[in-house]
Amino acid sequence: MGAEDLSAKDAAAAQVAARQAMMGLFAHASADELNSAVERFRPLPPIHDLRPAEVGLAMVRGRIGGDGDAFNTGEATVTRAAVRIEGGATGVSYLLGRAPERARAAAILDALWQDTALRPAVEEALAPVRERLAAEELVAREKTEATKVNFFTMVRGED
Numbered sequence: 001m002g003a004e005d006l007s008a009k010d011a012a013a014a015q016v017a018a019r020q021a022m023m024g025l026f027a028h029a030s031a032d033e034l035n036s037a038v039e040r041f042r043p044l045p046p047i048h049d050l051r052p053a054e055v056g057l058a059m060v061r062g063r064i065g066g067d068g069d070a071f072n073t074g075e076a077t078v079t080r081a082a083v084r085i086e087g088g089a090t091g092v093s094y095l096l097g098r099a100p101e102r103a104r105a106a107a108i109l110d111a112l113w114q115d116t117a118l119r120p121a122v123e124e125a126l127a128p129v130r131e132r133l134a135a136e137e138l139v140a141r142e143k144t145e146a147t148k149v150n151f152f153t154m155v156r157g158e159d
Contacts, residue, residue, distance in 0.1 A: 022113050022123075026106035027095050029129040034105035037125035041112060050090065051082035053100035053107075079103040089114040 026034065038044070055077060062073040081103035082092045091111025093103045113122040 019110075019113070022126075023093065023106075023110060025126055025129055025133075026093055026109055028133055029102075029106070029126065031099065031102045031105070033126075033129050033132075034102055034109065037122070037129075038105050038108055040121070040125045041118070044108070045086040047086075047108060047111075048084045049081070049104075050084050051080065051092075053079055053081040053103040055079050055098050055100065081107040083107045083111055085111040085115075087115070 029037075056079075057075045058078045060073045060076050061070045063070050076096055077098055078094060078096060079099050079102070080092070080094045081100070082090065083104065084090045085108070089111040091107040091109065091114070093106035093110060095103050095106065109122055109126070112118045
């Protein structure tokens with residue numbers, strides 16, 4: 001295996017990681033945030049629904065302590081969609097909950113993001129979502145830090 005093979009694998013892995021990060025951002029965005037991001041790209045190229053947004057169930061599995069035997073904890077409602085934009089890019093989305101419009105908008109943005117010429121514009125359109133999520137995480141971290149208890153042992157002398 002040559003250096004070119006390793007660099008190609010690294011580039012492919014970086015591409016997959018970047019797309020996963022964007023799909024996570026789509027999943028955490030509200031319907032209004034996704035719709036306003038899609039509006040920035042109007043007029044949109046022709047879009048073909050490969051898989052119209054549909055709602056279904058997914059089995060949620062868990063583990064005790066993160067390393068125990070897996071067990072079924074229950075089912076979660078999931079909405080998925082897949083679209084193809086003229087030019088060949090296929091966008092997909094999987095979102096928790098019942099949100100067909102959100103799923104389709106996320107799939108459209110995923111397809112647009114795959115076009116390297118549009119990628120910076122898609123990321124810029126979703127910058128407010130990224131900022132909101134960072135602010136929410138900071139608030140949660142501050143609330144958690146406020147309730148932190150430091151346990152320590154004091155050594156007492158022999159009586």
